[in-house]
Amino acid sequence: MAFGFAENPALSITPHLDSVDYPATREQIVAAxxxxxxxxxxxxxxxxxxxxxxQSREEVMRDLAxxxxxxxxxxxxxxxxxxxxxxxxxGRDLVENAPDGNQRHP
Numbered sequence: 890m891a892f893g894f895a896e897n898p899a900l901s902i903t904p905h906l907d908s909v910d911y912p913a914t915r916e917q918i919v920a921a922x923x924x925x926x927x928x929x930x931x932x933x934x935x936x937x938x939x940x941x942x943x944q945s946r947e948e949v950m951r952d953l954a955x956x957x958x959x960x961x962x963x964x965x966x967x968x969x970x971x972x973x974x975x976x977x978x979x980g981r982d983l984v985e986n987a988p989d990g991n992q993r994h995p
Contacts, residue, residue: 902931902953912944934960 905922913921919935927935937959943949 900928900931902927902934903950905931905935906946906949909946909949911946912942914942915940918943918949930960936960 902922905925905927906918908925909918909921915936915938918938919932922932922935934953934956937956938949938952939955939959940948940952943952
């Protein structure tokens with residue numbers, strides 16, 4: 890899934906964000922993509938956006954990686970190691986909660 894330029898422009902998410910009037914809720918962003926004829930994978934990634942409301946297109950773009958990760962988890966709440974992560978704390982748990990002497994960057 891490409892967030893900007895793609896070999897197949899129909900698989901790009903960004904054109905579907907252009908028709909949204911911000912601020913917008915996640916549901917409004919999804920509805921705009923559906924109205925623009927987005928593929929189901931694009932709609933599902935947008936449904937996985939972590940915030941309920943976005944003030945700008947740039948905020949949505951910032952959260953697309955987290956949305957794609959959530960979509961890839963297939964609806965599971967936790968990662969393979971049982972930790973509920975979002976893009977704000979990726980790696981932090983491994984560093985801050987590591988046993989003494991095992992603190993490392995993931």
